[in-house]
Amino acid sequence: MRRHIARAWTGAVALAAGAAVLPLAAPGSAVADSVVIGGGPVQVSEHPWVVAIASRDRFGGTRSGQFCGGAVVSRTTVLTAAHCVDSGVLGVPLSEVRDLKVIAGRNDLRTSEGDEITVSNVRTNPEYNSSTNSGDAALLTLAKPLPESYVIPVAGRGDAAYRAGTIAAVYGWGDTTGGGQYANSLHAAHVHVLADTVCEEAYPGSADGKYLAATMVCAGERQGGKDACQGDSGGPLVAQGRLIGLVSWGSGCGRPGRPGVYTRASDVAKILRIRG
Ligand code: 4AZ
Numbered sequence: 001m002r003r004h005i006a007r008a009w010t011g012a013v014a015l016a017a018g019a020a021v022l023p024l025a026a027p028g029s030a031v032a033d034s035v036v037i038g039g040g041p042v043q044v045s046e047h048p049w050v051v052a053i054a055s056r057d058r059f060g061g062t063r064s065g066q067f068c069g070g071a072v073v074s075r076t077t078v079l080t081a082a083h084c085v086d087s088g089v090l091g092v093p094l095s096e097v098r099d100l101k102v103i104a105g106r107n108d109l110r111t112s113e114g115d116e117i118t119v120s121n122v123r124t125n126p127e128y129n130s131s132t133n134s135g136d137a138a139l140l141t142l143a144k145p146l147p148e149s150y151v152i153p154v155a156g157r158g159d160a161a162y163r164a165g166t167i168a169a170v171y172g173w174g175d176t177t178g179g180g181q182y183a184n185s186l187h188a189a190h191v192h193v194l195a196d197t198v199c200e201e202a203y204p205g206s207a208d209g210k211y212l213a214a215t216m217v218c219a220g221e222r223q224g225g226k227d228a229c230q231g232d233s234g235g236p237l238v239a240q241g242r243l244i245g246l247v248s249w250g251s252g253c254g255r256p257g258r259p260g261v262y263t264r265a266s267d268v269a270k271i272l273r274i275r276g
Contacts, residue, residue: 036170036171036172036174036176036183036187036188036189036227036228036229036232037175037176037177037178037189037225037226037227037228037229037253037254038189038221038225038226038227038254039170039176039187039188039189039190039226040187040188040189041185041186041187042171042186042187042188043107043186044104044105044106044107044114044186045105045107047171047186047188047238048072048104048105048147048149048150049071049072049073049150049151049152049236049243050069050070050071050171050172050186050235050236051069051070051071051072051078051102051103051104052064052066052068052069052070052102052103052106052109052173053066053067053068053069053070053078053080053084053100053101053102053103053140053234054066054067054100054101054102054103054116055067055090055097055099055100055101056099057097057098057099058090058091058092058097062109062110063109063110063173063182063184064103064106064109064110064116065099065101066103066109066173066231067084067089067231068080068081068084068089068231068232068233068234068235069171069172069173069174069231069232069233069234069235069236069247070084070102070140070234070235070236071152071235071236071243071246072104072146072150072151072152073151073152073154073243073269073274074151074274075142075145075146075147075148075150075151076141076142076144076145076146077139077140077141077142077274078102078119078139078140078142079137079138079139079140079154079234079243079246079265079268079272079274080137080138080140080233080234080246081136081137081138081233081234081246081247081248081263082124082125082128082130082135082136082137082138083128083130083133083136083233083248083249084138084233084234085100085122085124085138086124086130094122100118100119100122100140101116101117101118101119102116102117102119102140102142103115103116103117104117104146104150107185107186108184108185109173109184109185110184115144115146117142117143117144117146118142118143118144119140119141119142119143120141120142120143121140121141122138122139122140122141123138123139123141123272124137124138125137125138125139125268125271125272126271127215127271131209131210132205132209132210132212133209133210133216133248133249133261134210134212134215134216135215135263135267135268135271136246136248136249136263137246137263137268137271137272138234139272139274152236152238152241152242152243153241153242153243154242154243154265154266154269154274155239155242155243155244155265155266156266156269157266157267157270158266159240159242159244159266160240161193161239161240161242161244162193162217162239162244162264162266163193164192164193164194164195165192165193166192166193166239166240167190167191167192167193167239168190168191168192168193168219168237168238168239168244168245169188169189169190169191169237169238169239170188170189170191170219170227170228170232170235170236170237170238170247170260170262171186171187171188171232171235171236171238172186172187172188172228172231172232172235172247173185173186173187173231173232174187174228174229174230174231174232174233174235174247175229175230175231175232175253176229177229178229178252178253178254180230182230182231183231189226189227189228190226191219191220191221191226191227191237191260192219192220192221193217193218193219193239193244194218194219194220194222194259195218196211196213196218198218198259199211199213199216199218199259199261200213202218202251202257202258202259203251203261208249208250208251209249209261211261214264214267215263215264215267215268216248216261216262216263216264217237217244217245217261217262217263217264217265218259218260218261218262219237219245219259219260219262220250220254220258220259220260222256223256224254224255224256224257224258225254225256226254227250227253227254227255227259227260228247228250228253228260229253229254230253232247233246233247233248234246234247235247237262237265243265244262244264244265244266245262245263245264245265246262246263246265246268247260247262248261248262248263249261
């Protein structure tokens with residue numbers, strides 16, 4: 001999230017520098033966010049609802065311009081984090097980004113496999129609060145529909161998948177070490193849904209954000225080591241075949257006592273009027 005962006009940006013600059021052509025105007029202040037620490041490679045063909053959010057103009061072409069993740073929630077809509085489309089991450093207002101894309105079916109970002117689809121509209125959750133990070137979600141409309149088989153159902157309120165102790169998986173192309181090593185291919189890690197009290201105690205309110213159980217989900221491992229990280233933001237947290245969260249924020253990556261915080265998918269589904 002926002003306050004980690006300076007660190008994330010370090011990695012992105014390194015990536016952009018590897019590109020043959022640097023963007024004319026590199027994003028000034030930020031990049032995207034965080035994936036997967038302590039996980040391993042997976043095939044996007046088996047998890048086709050995981051997509052990359054990309055802009056080559058803003059982030060360079062080496063890794064297809066990827067800077068966040070997203071989840072396909074209908075043939076023409078993708079959920080991502082609100083903070084992924086704010087100017088803090090993009091470096092310019094969203095309206096100035098002319099090549100915002102959703103990339104589906106591309107395992108390795110250095111290739112051209114799969115589909116690159118233009119984003120025709122962006123709706124940020126009107127209830128997003130960038131101080132607490134509550135409601136960190138945005139809905140992207142695609143210019144061209146994806147196959148129905150790519151769509152993942154969104155968990156509803158009170159879904160059993162939200163119970164503490166449930167095993168979930170988080171997916172992304174983000175930092176795999178916490179040190180700015182962005183993945184070229186999709187990674188995933190298994191984490192447990194944790195009791196809200198764990199995150200309420202870890203994040204009672206600071207410059208990083210404040211854990212709010214109504215709009216957030218707490219997930220990780222008590223001993224740390226498995227987590228989302230910079231570049232994974234907006235990407236899916238999935239349990240029992242349903243989308244339960246979006247990578248949103250946390251203090252560092254994989255630190256014991258510092259679980260990952262996810263946007264509660266059932267809460268934003270209601271606001272953005274999508275399934276759930
Ligand atoms: C980020 O900066 C970020 N470990 C995302 C997820 C987590 C931490 C930071 C969770 O986008």
